[in-house]
Amino acid sequence: MAVSLPEHTLLTPGPTPIHPDALAALTRPMLGHMDPEVFALNREIQADLRVMYGAAPDTFTALLAGTGSLGMEAGFANLVEPGDEVLVCVNGSFGARMAEMATRYGARVRVVQAPHGEPIEPAAVAAQLDGARLVAVVHGETSTGVLNPVPALAALVRGSGALLTVDAVTTAGMEPFFMQDWGVDYAYTGAQKCLSAPPGLAPVAISARAFECFAARRTPTPLWYCDFDGLRDYWDRQSYHHTVPVNLHYALHAALRAALAEGLHARQARAAQIGGALQRALAPLGFTPYVARPEARLPTVLALRLPPGFDDAGVRGRLRERHISVTGGLGPTAGQIWRLGLMGETARPAPYLTLLRALEDLLGERGLAERFLDALAPVPA
Known part of the structure; x- marks a missing residue:
């Protein structure tokens, strides 16, 4: 008998969700x-x-x-x-x-x-x-x-x-x-x-x-x-x-x-668009880019410094209870940053909307998803 498993939102810097094909x-x-x-x-x-x-x-x-x-x-x-x-x-x-x-x-x-x-x-x-x-x-x-x-x-x-x-x-x-x-x-x-x-x-x-x-x-x-x-x-x-x-x-x-x-240039643009919208959505909470120089920021792994006093392990644990996986720092950056994957099928609006709506609920902060969607909207001609 097939077992029905809950859908999981995988936002890590690898592995990424498997492409349908x-x-x-x-x-x-x-x-x-x-x-x-x-x-x-x-x-x-x-x-x-x-x-x-x-x-x-x-x-x-x-x-x-x-x-x-x-x-x-x-x-x-x-x-x-x-x-x-x-x-x-x-x-x-x-x-x-x-x-x-x-x-x-x-x-x-x-x-x-x-x-x-x-x-x-x-x-x-x-x-x-x-x-x-x-x-x-x-x-x-x-x-x-x-x-x-x-x-x-x-x-x-x-x-x-x-x-x-x-x-x-x-x-x-x-x-x-x-x-x-x-x-x-x-x-x-x-x-x-x-x-x-x-x-x-x-x-x-x-x-x-x-x-x-x-x-x-x-x-x-x-x-x-x-x-x-x-x-x-x-x-x-x-x-x-x-x-x-x-x-x-x-x-x-x-x-x-x-x-x-799809085209490698198009994929590059997709990662940059999602990453930029995420930064805009999370900035009011106090998340800031870990890499100071914009030209040195990796487009496919968004590293964000956590706000002062942010409960890294606690929030990620509560997200995991909702079947959402987010990766923290590795080695010296543990407890200091989140690393959000923007590779392949992760660099899509839907999984990050799931994350932002969950954060709205867990942190009592409204407007995260709305800011994200506004940043993704095409600029009027």
Whole structure:
């Protein structure tokens, strides 16, 4: 007997609500991972990923059977050898994770840091570039809502000859990404973020230059599961490597097609519109942007500093009783901020109207939903 579950309003910075097309694709009958139909599907996914990433035609794209953190780890496992100089940009939890992973793979890690809530400064990267084999940066730092200046950083790295790895977990698929034009060598995201597909896949893009560096390795890749050659054996040569989650491929394909059909510029505008309306609605309560510089605010994760005396855990707990999930701060920002997801299907008016009406009730504050709707209304001609 089917169990009826209450509808949940998921407003977190990942996972995001599953796109209806992706949800329908999950119900397709199972096929074997070596089936010709699956290989044809995979080719379409690879082509669509090149479009999403703005990648060159010879860029290798694939899906790793794991979350975005596997995408992060696969880059270091394949492109870093013990003793390599690696420069990691750290201004939040996920930049710090990059530094830890690179260290575990034997790299000599140098860190360029910026305080939480502030972007990485290109001048600070330029000062430490000498001798780096690889530079790693998080495009959108999910833990703080900061957008790092990847185009400016990439221009510096290009001149140094180092490889550039970019964590695009909260950017790719929701706004234009220009892998080829910027000179990014390795990029990855998670299916459950901007694309609103189920968790469990990490879409990656690997440049021809990254493959050349991989081919010149002195030692075998320590991570067999995501060895670049093994991935290429399955995705390009159609030979067995490991069993891929076929139905997740179907769901990702559907979500990716929906994103590209909508258009990345349109999705970017949608996130910006919802984010701006939310700030206007919550400002009278004392919510303020955590990131001071407007150009450094991540459009897909709205980080808002909480009003003085606001009961963070208590309010979020009462919202959860109403089946509304909101995420607080991570690490040093716990109890200080809310992080509201504006990726994929979360960046819609309906779920945030649900939140604002619930806050009106819980806080005894009227007008939140009305201000939100007024901010969304088109400006009269």
